[in-house]
Amino acid sequence: MLAAVYHGRRDIRIQRRPDPPRPGAAEVQLAISLAGICGTDLDEYLTGPHLIPMNGRHPGSGRGGPLVLGHEMVGTVVDAGSESGWATGDRVVPGSGVWCGACRWCAAGRTNLCARYYTIGLHADGGLAQFVNVPGKICRSVDGLADEVAVLAQPLAVAMHAARGCDLRPGAVVAVIGAGGIGAPAIAAVAALGAVPLVVDVAAARLRAAERLGAATIDAARTDAVSAVREYTGGAGAEVVIEASGTPSGLAAAVGAVQRGGLIQLVGLHRDPAPLDLTRLVLDEIRLVTSKVHVCDRDLPEAIDLLRRRPELADVLLAPVIGLPELESGGLLPLAAEKTAGKVVVNPSAHP
Structure with missing residues (x-):
């Protein structure tokens, strides 16, 4: 063979x-x-x-x-x-x-x-x-x-597992950072669970695909992602952020875009050391969770x-x-x- x-x-x-x-x-x-x-x-x-x-x-x-x-x-x-x-x-x-x-x-x-x-x-x-x-x-x-x-x-099952781990409420705004191999199925999973996907990416083609899946989108190559998420949510930030890019910039955006008392779900694998604002996580009681397969x-x-x-x-x-x-x-x-x-x-x- x-x-x-x-x-x-x-x-x-x-x-x-x-x-x-x-x-x-x-x-x-x-x-x-x-x-x-x-x-x-x-x-x-x-x-x-x-x-x-x-x-x-x-x-x-x-x-x-x-x-x-x-x-x-x-x-x-x-x-x-x-x-x-x-x-x-x-x-x-x-x-x-x-x-x-x-x-x-x-x-x-x-x-x-x-x-x-x-x-x-x-x-x-x-x-x-x-x-x-x-x-x-x-x-x-x-x-x-x-x-x-x-x-x-199989990739959609990975996305379903991650989305379910976020304890989503109907109508919650979920910022999905990275609309690639897992981020794109996560959009479908988030929508299937009744939440509202807001997608952040730098690639125009992936953003167009996200819009076809029914998501609002933010082009991080043209605008500041954190400011755009907060503007979309009336200043509060997203209730949940699913970090699916696996990049240091994606992780930093996740911490900046999540609201007080919100949740960050890490799905993307981070190989490079990445700074994490632990002070903000503690002071704003932000939950950091992970999802495996x-x-x-x-x-x-x-x-x-x-x-x-x-x-x-x-x-x-x-x-x-x-x-x-x-x-x-x-x-x-x-x-x-x-x-x-x-x-x-x-x-x-x-x-x-």
Whole structure:
């Protein structure tokens, strides 16, 4: 099969690899229809390895690099283990993470914090390939959804998890800083929960996409974002700020734009040291919370349900589909240059 294999920083190779073996009793083998790439993949490509274990084996998966990237995917079951719960021909979306089911965090329903948690495509071979084996328990049915819609389920589940963690009230103004791979789905998630998204970004194409999703927008390349958020909210600031850019400037804007007693939700990963105005957080009793991936049993079904109700979200959230040979030139490099306005999606079978 053809696969995108991570070998290190700026070293992703499109290679022929053996097809996966027969799946285990609790696994399924998927023929991948579409797979997405996100900021985490870009981070590993540009400055990694950060999460991919290149000098050892991950304690949860037992795997180390080089490995196949890809944790956002939709596919068809072509082989199913006897205990997987699936049958050949089923169309499914896997969640990105695998949990043990036995630790204290799993017992509390916080499977995304499992003591032995690992991620498909970062700690084990992923979906930027023609075939992949995954545990049946992380899969959910997407029968009736087009591939171009279903491939959004995992990133939308991440956004749903983040938005739910904000304790949103109907009508609350939520400033979303960064309308990229997670920020854009967060707009849809915020709106689905009855709040009002206000999007801050520097890219005109992403701002236009945000407006198509029903958000008010602020062009931070042309105006001071904090002042604009406060003007929009009558001087008070946003009740909630979702920081999805992963940049120091985005974090500073989040602290400046949130109102007294408000909440900042960190979703974007911050690799660079960033100053944080802790004095303001304390004096104005601002809550700072974080969000990691999603809880498969709750967030993934809700994301799929939202896509069933609003399949037109794919028209706004997706960039044109590319093939595996174009992964770097048509996907990662444009993402790095902020020249894409939607989720970059790969068809692993679209190659010469």
